[in-house]
Amino acid sequence: MLIWGKKCRQGGQSCAPPPLWGACCWPIGRLAIPGQSLAGPRDWRQDSGCCRVAGLILRSLAEGVPLPSVRRIALIGCLTLCTAAGLADLSAVEMQQPQVAEVIVQGAERLHPDRVRARLATRAGAPLDRTQLADDVRAIHEMRAFTGIRTEVQPLPDGRVRVIFVVNELPYVGNVSITGVPYFTRRSLRTEVRTRRGQHLDPQILERDRRRLLDALQRRRFLHATVTPQTQVDPDSGIANVVFVIDRREKVQVARVLFDGMPPGAHPFFIQGRLTNRPGTPFDEEMLEWDSGAVAQYLNDQGFLDAKVTRVRHEFFDAVESWEERYRHGPQLIPEGKTNNRVVITYFVDPGPRYRLRSVRFLHDPELATESELRSAFTMSDGDIFRRQAVDAGSEAARRVVANRGHARARIEEERIIDPESNQVDLTLRLLEGSVYHIGRVDPDGNTVTRDQVIRRAISLRPGDLYNQDAHERSRTQIVRTGIFRNEPPRPVTIDTLFDPQRPDEVDLRVRVAEDDTGRFTFQVGWSSAVGIVGQVSYEERNFDFVGALIDRQHWRGGQQTLGASVSWSQDRTSASARFLNPRVLDSNYYLSLGFRRTDDASFDWDEVRLVPTATIGRYFFDRDLLLSLGYSYTHLKTRRFDLDAPNDALLRANGRFHENSLILRQIYDARDNPAFPTSGLRVSLEQSMHGEWGLSASNPYYELTGTFSAHIPLFESELGGVTFLEFRQRGSMLEGMGSDGYVPFYARYRGGGPGPRHRGWNANTQGPRRENIVGLTARAGGTREVLSTLELNVPVQGTNRGLRAVFFADFGHIWDDYRAADDQPVTALQNRASQLFPTFATQIGDNTGSTWEDARSPRLSDFSLAVGGGIRLPAFLPIALDLAYVIDPKPGQSSTVFHFSISGGF
Known part of the structure; x- marks a missing residue:
């Protein structure tokens, strides 16, 4: 049987088995494959009666015929005799083969022949075995160093033979390079190449490398790319340099997505958001089937339960480039077939009825x-x-x-x-419904710095409370709104429910958080065309712990308190500020804020120094959505060096000192998802400020009322958690004098314009009423009424809310007053004061005797200013905002384009 296995696997006829062994194999072969013989010609069956008897017995066993024990013994004897005879006959046959005198490897120039002979089964001094010659050819081929391998057997006079293996040795690879692609693409493509330096140049491996490179390019959406391997062999050294020449052509992009048969009520805009092959994205033919399912699923979700996509067609076009003359007047896609760099996809839809x-x-x-x-x-x-x-x-x-x-x-x-x-x-x-559960344990997880109590006090559920799904969701929202935890992939804020089988009536809450980067130190220097060089140094910690800092200096963080200081400077303005905020005094719902600010400002028509300390206390209601607060501030103001184009009342009170004691009452409803980086929700606030009166002293008492509304509407969310949202802001403010004359001081009146959230269509402090003053120059008088509406689209360029963001905005607003000339102070007093200050202009001032300002009129729609534009934001690590505004229908004194550079790290 061993002989049969060795010989018959080579194909029977070519192995030339001995007659006796073939007669034994015949009945066994007949049993294995009925009607066929696995080895030898048919006349072998007549050479051994013993084997014929054994074959008949084995066939009976195969057909299920029971055999007596005598016949079984006969079977074993016949098989033993046949095997022994076959071995003896085979030895005789092998002794008849000629002996190999020597083995020669011809054609191996750089690889030593002994390395080849070491792999061969054919040896000098052994009988020639032609079966082994075929195995030796395969062994040489597996070395991947030769091609055109063949064998020659030359007889010698002494009866022996010489075996010659003729080979063509492949050249060595000296260098492998890729051309036609950029550096970083070339680095990534090298991992696809299996041809290595120092190996033999194998054409099969080279072809497989070409295909792998082509597949890699097609995965990158270069569907029409070509890869051409070029080899240059040095005839002296036999070393080959391999160059893969790549022509990427142009990426095939999806130009349009069309729908044939789309029913009423289904909007293609919402379908395209679900597709992999969306307009403007690289085309991926393998994802068409997936996109077809997405189209059908959208229609199913809209009530078309029988909807299906019957067919998908994609057609290639050439995109007309912008520099071509026909780009302005002709179609943007043409079927010329030169580049085929655009594709139009059409989905044929059978919606069926709507249920x-x-x-x-x-x-x-x-x-x-x-x-x-x-x-x-x-x-x-x-x-x-x-x-x-x-x-x-x-x-x-x-x-x-x-x-x-x-x-x-x-x-x-x-x-x-x-x-x-x-x-x-x-x-x-x-x-x-399942069982009824009460809250067991509440375990924060992931807060390495923040105290557990900061998280627990934001959770509405306490141990022992009856489980409530709404309270569960509100708790998560409150944790996010602390502003000190990340809430984006890969680890957003979650509250998991855990069920311990040993406590079947309790559910544990595990709060998983990832702490945000709450500390920030910045040093920045920039330049703006409006204000020149600007700079800032600031530090802010939004997770400060005042009590922990008093007890142990190592535990000064983790209490959700805010501590910060900032210094900023520019050509016209220098400010320094400090702030401390505790949103949970003693872990309660009470709020405390302390602050101080000093400002030296020369951006007005005068120079001023303003010192403002503030203190605010408040309390939260309705799950911290509503804040009611009462604040006090004291303002010390010193003005000097007035310009000639200052307002009349400023000229009258030049080089003065003013003070204000103010009470500020605020009502704030904040339902945004994250106050630090809001992407959804709304905020409404109303603020009433009394500067003087009611027992408070002020140089010029007045009253201010301000209302703001902002809404964030999320549109899309990226895989990294970045949210594209639309923000709408509306602000309205008014000033009213509280004295008998209703006077509002010049230093308190509104002068708008500047970086957001102000009107970006104006330079800083240039928006507002303008009138001719007593000197005869146009003065920025300032207003007592302001309305500003802002619509802003915010797009995360890097896919995250903390990265680079692009902003597109529109500002629409106006500032005016209710000035009446009859209420103004006597012009003669202004003239006398102006003559003392500016004796050079005394004659001109005398010529303006009797000149008065015109009464203000009610604002008209044409008075409002509209500006549109765009900008970028770096909110996470660089609090910088860059905006460029284009003004629609500029007003007198207003530029058509305004650029703003602002640093938002102050307080």
Whole structure:
């Protein structure tokens, strides 16, 4: 049997088995493959009667015929005799083969022949075995160093033979390079190449490398790229240099996505957001099937339950370049077939009918919730379009009715009964409530610096409380709104529910957080065309712990308090400020803020020095959404060096000292997701400030009322968590004098313009009413009323909320006053004062005797200023804002383009 296995695997006829062995193999072969013989010609079957008997017995066994023990003994004897005879016959045959005198390797020039002979089975002094010659050829081929391998057997006079292996040795690889691509692309493509320096140049490996490079380029959306390997062999050294010449052509981009058969009520804009092959993205043909499923799924979610995509067609076009003459007047895509760098994808849709909700019923425990409670929570009405989003929202609302009553594991199973004739759906919701749970442990995880109490005080659920799903979600929102934890991939803020089998009636809450970079030290120097060189040095820590700093200097962080100081300077303005804020005094809902600011400002028509210390206390209500606060500030103001174009009242009070004692009452409703980097939610505030009166002294008492509203509307979210959102801001302010004459001082009036959130269509402090003063020059009088509306689109360029962001904005606003000339102070007094200050202009001032300002009129729509533009933001590590505004219909004294550079690190 061993001989049969050795010989017959070479194919029978070519192995030339001996007759006796072939006769033994014949019946065994007949049993293995009925009707066929595995070895030898047919006449072998007549050379051994013993083997023929053994074959008949084996066939009987194969057919299931039982054999007596005598026949089995006969079978074993016959097989033993046949095997012994075959071995003897084979030895005789092998002795008849000629002996190998020598083995020669011809053609190995750089690789020593002994290295080849070491792999060969054919040896000098051994009988010639032609089967081994074939194995030796394969062994040489596996060395990957030779091509054109063949064998020659030359007989010698003494009866022996000489075996010659003729080979063509491949050259060595000296260098491998890639051309036609940029440096970083070339580095990444080198990992695809298996041809290495110092190896033999194998054409098969070279071809596989070419295909791998081509596949890598196509994965990068260079669908028309070509790769050409070029080899240069040095005839003296036999070393080859390999160069892969790459022509990437142009990336194939999706130009348009069209839909054929799209039903009313389905919007292609929302479908394209789900596609991999969206307009402007690289084309990926392998994802067309996936995108077809996304199109069908969108239609299913819109109530077209039978919708399907019957066919997808993609056509290649050439994009007309912007420098071509036909770009202005002709089509942007042409089917010339020169570059084929654009593709138009068309989805052929069969939407089918649109289904509506006919009825909904609940299968539940009536003791937990009534049918009416669940039905009212399920927001869809009978007859509504069967939209997936509405069904999921209604099901979740119904589940929360039970989940808010302690059933932390409550879930809903949905069952649909679709009526294709009426195109209606009967919905059955099976409510599986599970057990009632109370809160067990609350364990923060991931806060290496922040105290556990900071997290626990933001959680609405306490140990022992009945589990409530809404309180669970509110707790997560409050933790995010602390502003000291990250809330984006790979580790957003989560509150996991854990069920311990040893405490079957309790659920544990594990709060997983990742601490943000709350400390920031900045030193910045910049230049702006409006204010020249600007600089800032600031430090801020948003997770300061005052009590911990008093107890141990090593524990000065972790209390969610804010401590900061800032110094900024420019050509016209220098300021220094400090601030301390504690949003949770003694872990309560009380709020405390202390601050100080000194400003030396020459950007007005006078120079001023302003010192303002402030203190504010407040309290939070409604889960910290509402803040009511009362603040006090004292302002000491010194003015000097007035310009000739200053307002009349400023000229009258030149080189003066002023003071204000102010009370500020604020009401702030803040429902934004993150006060530090908001991307959703709204904020509404109302502020009333009384400067003087009511027992408070002030040089010129007045009253100020300011209302602001801002809303962040999220649009898209990237894979890295960056949110593209739309922000709308509205601010309105007014000033009223509290004295008998209703006078509002010049230093308090509104002068708008500057970086956001001010009107970016004006330079700093240039927006507002202008009138001719007593000197005869146009003065920036300032206003007592201001309205500003801002619409801003915020896009995360780097995919995260903390990276580089692009901003597109529109500012629309106006500043005016209710000035009446009859209420102004006598012009003669102004003239006398101006003559003393500016004797050079005394004659001109005398010529303006009797000149008065015109009464202010109500604002008109044409008075409002509109500016649009864009900019960039670096909110995380560099608090810099760059904006360029284009003014629509500039007003007198207003530039058509305004550039703003601002550092937002101050307080």
